[in-house]
Amino acid sequence: MFESAEIGHAIDKETYDAEVPALREALLEAQYELQKQARFPVIVLINGIEGAGKGETIKLLSEWMDPRLIEVRSFDQQTDEELAHPPAWRYWRQLPAKGRMGIFFGNWYSQMIQGRVHGEFKDARLDQAINSAERLEKMLVDEGALIFKFWFHLSKKQMKARLKALEDDPLHSWRISPLDWQQSKTYDKFVRYGERVLRRTSHDYAPWYVIEGVDPHYRSLTAGRLLLQGMQVALANGKAKEEPAPFESQAPITDELSLLTSLDMTLHLDKDDYEEQLITEQARFSGNMRDKRMQRHSLVAVFEGNDAAGKGGAIRRVAAALDPRQYAIVPIAAPTEDERAKPYLWRFWRQIPARGKFTVFDRSWYGRVLVERVEGFCSPTDWMRAYSEINDFEEQLIDAGIVVVKFWLAIDEKTQLERFEAREEVPFKRFKITDDDWRNRKKWPQYRTAVNDMVDRTSTEIAPWTLVEANDKHWSRVKVLRTINEALEAAFAKDRKSK
Amino acid sequence: MFESAEIGHAIDKETYDAEVPALREALLEAQYELQKQARFPVIVLINGIEGAGKGETIKLLSEWMDPRLIEVRSFDQQTDEELAHPPAWRYWRQLPAKGRMGIFFGNWYSQMIQGRVHGEFKDARLDQAINSAERLEKMLVDEGALIFKFWFHLSKKQMKARLKALEDDPLHSWRISPLDWQQSKTYDKFVRYGERVLRRTSHDYAPWYVIEGVDPHYRSLTAGRLLLQGMQVALANGKAKEEPAPFESQAPITDELSLLTSLDMTLHLDKDDYEEQLITEQARFSGNMRDKRMQRHSLVAVFEGNDAAGKGGAIRRVAAALDPRQYAIVPIAAPTEDERAKPYLWRFWRQIPARGKFTVFDRSWYGRVLVERVEGFCSPTDWMRAYSEINDFEEQLIDAGIVVVKFWLAIDEKTQLERFEAREEVPFKRFKITDDDWRNRKKWPQYRTAVNDMVDRTSTEIAPWTLVEANDKHWSRVKVLRTINEALEAAFAKDRKSK
Numbered sequence: 001m002f003e004s005a006e007i008g009h010a011i012d013k014e015t016y017d018a019e020v021p022a023l024r025e026a027l028l029e030a031q032y033e034l035q036k037q038a039r040f041p042v043i044v045l046i047n048g049i050e051g052a053g054k055g056e057t058i059k060l061l062s063e064w065m066d067p068r069l070i071e072v073r074s075f076d077q078q079t080d081e082e083l084a085h086p087p088a089w090r091y092w093r094q095l096p097a098k099g100r101m102g103i104f105f106g107n108w109y110s111q112m113i114q115g116r117v118h119g120e121f122k123d124a125r126l127d128q129a130i131n132s133a134e135r136l137e138k139m140l141v142d143e144g145a146l147i148f149k150f151w152f153h154l155s156k157k158q159m160k161a162r163l164k165a166l167e168d169d170p171l172h173s174w175r176i177s178p179l180d181w182q183q184s185k186t187y188d189k190f191v192r193y194g195e196r197v198l199r200r201t202s203h204d205y206a207p208w209y210v211i212e213g214v215d216p217h218y219r220s221l222t223a224g225r226l227l228l229q230g231m232q233v234a235l236a237n238g239k240a241k242e243e244p245a246p247f248e249s250q251a252p253i254t255d256e257l258s259l260l261t262s263l264d265m266t267l268h269l270d271k272d273d274y275e276e277q278l279i280t281e282q283a284r285f286s287g288n289m290r291d292k293r294m295q296r297h298s299l300v301a302v303f304e305g306n307d308a309a310g311k312g313g314a315i316r317r318v319a320a321a322l323d324p325r326q327y328a329i330v331p332i333a334a335p336t337e338d339e340r341a342k343p344y345l346w347r348f349w350r351q352i353p354a355r356g357k358f359t360v361f362d363r364s365w366y367g368r369v370l371v372e373r374v375e376g377f378c379s380p381t382d383w384m385r386a387y388s389e390i391n392d393f394e395e396q397l398i399d400a401g402i403v404v405v406k407f408w409l410a411i412d413e414k415t416q417l418e419r420f421e422a423r424e425e426v427p428f429k430r431f432k433i434t435d436d437d438w439r440n441r442k443k444w445p446q447y448r449t450a451v452n453d454m455v456d457r458t459s460t461e462i463a464p465w466t467l468v469e470a471n472d473k474h475w476s477r478v479k480v481l482r483t484i485n486e487a488l489e490a491a492f493a494k495d496r497k498s499k
Numbered sequence: 500m501f502e503s504a505e506i507g508h509a510i511d512k513e514t515y516d517a518e519v520p521a522l523r524e525a526l527l528e529a530q531y532e533l534q535k536q537a538r539f540p541v542i543v544l545i546n547g548i549e550g551a552g553k554g555e556t557i558k559l560l561s562e563w564m565d566p567r568l569i570e571v572r573s574f575d576q577q578t579d580e581e582l583a584h585p586p587a588w589r590y591w592r593q594l595p596a597k598g599r600m601g602i603f604f605g606n607w608y609s610q611m612i613q614g615r616v617h618g619e620f621k622d623a624r625l626d627q628a629i630n631s632a633e634r635l636e637k638m639l640v641d642e643g644a645l646i647f648k649f650w651f652h653l654s655k656k657q658m659k660a661r662l663k664a665l666e667d668d669p670l671h672s673w674r675i676s677p678l679d680w681q682q683s684k685t686y687d688k689f690v691r692y693g694e695r696v697l698r699r700t701s702h703d704y705a706p707w708y709v710i711e712g713v714d715p716h717y718r719s720l721t722a723g724r725l726l727l728q729g730m731q732v733a734l735a736n737g738k739a740k741e742e743p744a745p746f747e748s749q750a751p752i753t754d755e756l757s758l759l760t761s762l763d764m765t766l767h768l769d770k771d772d773y774e775e776q777l778i779t780e781q782a783r784f785s786g787n788m789r790d791k792r793m794q795r796h797s798l799v800a801v802f803e804g805n806d807a808a809g810k811g812g813a814i815r816r817v818a819a820a821l822d823p824r825q826y827a828i829v830p831i832a833a834p835t836e837d838e839r840a841k842p843y844l845w846r847f848w849r850q851i852p853a854r855g856k857f858t859v860f861d862r863s864w865y866g867r868v869l870v871e872r873v874e875g876f877c878s879p880t881d882w883m884r885a886y887s888e889i890n891d892f893e894e895q896l897i898d899a900g901i902v903v904v905k906f907w908l909a910i911d912e913k914t915q916l917e918r919f920e921a922r923e924e925v926p927f928k929r930f931k932i933t934d935d936d937w938r939n940r941k942k943w944p945q946y947r948t949a950v951n952d953m954v955d956r957t958s959t960e961i962a963p964w965t966l967v968e969a970n971d972k973h974w975s976r977v978k979v980l981r982t983i984n985e986a987l988e989a990a991f992a993k994d995r996k997s998k
Contacts, residue, residue: 059818338837
């Protein structure tokens with residue numbers, strides 16, 4: 001795999017000097033066009049052998065191009081905030097916005113290769129890391145991102161020669177970094193695992209480019225040209241990709257039977273039972289959240305449901321058991337300008353709780369397959385791929401010890417109408433009922449289909465949906481709290497077994 | 500100070516029920532007006548005795564008002580990312596945007612009072628913390644923020660009675676938190692230091708409100724009404740404050756002598772000296788950055804200067820000595836929409852390096868007293884208060900172990916003209932020269948006055964300005980690197996002495 005990058009590629013100074021000005025100009029043009037279109041971000045991953053010119057190339061690109069539109073991010077040791085979140089969180093928080101370029105120096109590949117080289121884990125975990133990287137990149141590309149993966153290479157002989165030359169030159173010996181010394185010892189392993197990773201993760205949508213690093217002219221021109229070509233193609237192709245042919249994909253409802261219609265909407269609790277069960281579940285929840293074992297977990301509760309199904313009231317009963325320092329409630333509305341400039345799941349990643357904490361999502365990432373699907377705010381391709389992206393996202397949360405509970409609060413049409421009318425009569429509740437709510441109500445059948453599809457496709461063993469019969473608020477609130485408690489206790493029990 | 504909050508204020512249920520609906524409606528209206536005006540944020544600090552209803556009030560406000568416009572932030576243990584930055588960084592990163600409300604539960608006051616109560620530090624450090632809080636709030640208010648500081652109070656007797664009642668009620672005993680038990684032991688100290696802090700930090704621009712917490716009706720109505728009144732006044736007054744009477748405040752130049760005109764612009768280095776000195780200083784810099792002692796510090800380098808003075812080239816020579824993982828270059832352009840919604844210094848706080856790291860600011864917070872002053876982008880009041888805000892900001896950086904170096908790269912008018920013309924001739928350099936540059940050039944005298952004022956007012960012993968004679972790029976680059984090295988080595992030497 002690296003053979004062609006060990007043959008001594010070189011470009012002489014004259015050729016280099018003659019070519020660079022036009023390349024720089026074209027790169028700048030592409031950059032400004034990227035900014036103008038603001039349709040997608042460019043993500044450049046820099047990997048390879050120490051001393052093969054990774055750092056030099058990053059500096060050069062910032063010199064050739066307009067550095068105001070480039071963000072260089074380096075990732076080394078994880079901070080404790082990063083360690084308290086799922087592994088991908090640290091990358092999500094640094095994603096460049098549409099129209100900008102992010103250069104990731106020290107990225108998911110460096111992490112997995114270094115970890116394997118230094119024996120922190122075995123092949124099985126390396127393979128897992130490879131799979132995660134593939135899914136992450138696939139999602140980024142589906143969101144429009146243009147990804148370049150550069151591997152700067154030196155043969156073992158070239159690397160040794162470089163170190164020797166620097167060592168012998170007192171004026172330049174400081175250029176040898178501790179990483180150089182480290183790698184001179186682990187070169188063979190590093191290249192072996194590097195090759196495995198590159199082979200497995202080179203896809204048409206995000207291919208690897210192996211660049212021989214010995215000669216700076218060759219290396220710089222090659223990287224610059226690859227970047228330019230890729231950007232030019234993406235900028236020209238863009239328009240076509242932006243608007244996929246719309247198509248109707250809603251499954252016809254073949255009978256009246258569905259998950260939602262089969263709920264027993266008469267379930268209820270009378271006042272005394274409610275008050276007793278509520279306080280019991282709240283005390284249990286308070287105890288669970290203070291339990292020592294909670295330090296290994298965090299809790300994410302997703303609340304979706306029909307308008308006026310009582311999400312707010314249920315959330316308040318959950319929060320009532322806790323100190324506000326223990327939880328955060330995140331209301332999800334239409335995305336802001338900043339949020340629209342990032343991949344869809346970005347704004348949810350930002351809100352994922354650190355270990356020991358609890359986040360309530362009042363509406364959530366399921367908006368994509370509910371309101372955005374029904375209202376046509378995103379293309380069918382986008383909401384259809386959302387199912388697997390969401391499953392993947394939740395799997396990452398659960399792998400990191402996060403307990404995920406998801407509620408659909410269901411009421412029937414009659415109950416909704418009564419509540420809408422009641423809200424309109426109370427001045428301080430009027431803000432809760434808008435024209436949108438009335439409009440949504442007319443799309444009851446479309447929402448029902450969307451909810452059925454959502455539950456079918458995203459109710460997994462690790463993150464099941466709980467459908468809550470919410471015509472009776474008492475019943476609904478107690479069921480929500482009890483479900484959360486059961487999920488936490490199941491996670492605690494599993495810890496014990498796995499010890 | 501707390502006497503009037505220990506006398507058993509109470510409001511009966513009928514009055515409460517009668518008043519709440521109108522209050523809620525008015526609060527909602529104020530909130531939407533706040534969002535509509537989007538001129539200032541509301542910051543609510545929640546402090547006081549455990550069990551006096553702090554958490555309950557936060558929950559109630561989120562219920563009464565539209566929770567989508569409220570952010571509840573709680574601060575307890577500092578994370579290691581927070582510990583690696585100046586103390587105020589954790590609060591800056593959570594400031595609400597204009598038009599929104601941020602409720603800070605566990606804030607600078609809780610931190611300083613708890614620290615003093617538990618003997619982590621003495622009175623002198625408490626006084627320092629009080630001063631910092633005052634400066635922070637003054638700055639926020641000057642930026643337009645509306646600050647409420649609530650102290651929820653219980654007398655010692657009331658606190659004990661509450662704990663006793665909960666303990667005796669098995670159904671509700673879980674409501675006693677570990678903090679309750681802790682505070683029941685430290686009540687006297689807590690109140691003593693609390694009083695000292697409140698007395699010193701109650702100002703007209705950000706007064707404290709002490710609210711007796713025993714009776715939930717009284718407490719809730721009082722907090723709600725205070726919030727409403729304050730918001731209504733600020734929303735009505737707003738327009739007047741928004742546009743201060745403009746006035747001309749530029750000091751007349753009384754003679755031709757100035758800091759800038761007294762620089763010796765003929766200073767230069769020939770090529771051989773330059774190459775030798777440059778590599779020497781780069782090696783020294785590389786060594787300093789890898790020095791173990793660097794782990795206690797970080798480095799901030801500010802580059803300001805005339806257009807075309809060679810900032811970019813100087814920055815590249817600095818960066819050349821390092822691995823890109825060791826530094827970040829932050830180019831400062833006009834603020835984005837998000838940045839304009841926060842206090843002026845917010846976007847710089849975000850970029851302050853963690854310990855051991857290095858950030859280069861290519862232009863900086865000094866834009867306020869340079870381009871914004873000269874071009875009239877902010878009011879004279881704003882740029883005049885910026886001097887002391889900046890000094891305060893830099894003092895906080897330095898107190899946290901950050902080494903701050905600030906460069907003004909000065910060229911004369913003739914040299915600038917030559918460089919402008921040269922840039923226009925090279926296609927890939929044309930993006931560096933805009934109409935703005937030509938316009939700025941016509942304001943040479945105004946910029947000279949602004950630079951003189953800036954250096955006079957912000958060149959402090961702890962963070963001095965270095966004026967760099969930059970007609971000769973060789974001289975300029977070596978002087979920059981040498982200055983950085985001397986500053987780092989001075990900081991290391993000081994560490995040794997203070998041990």
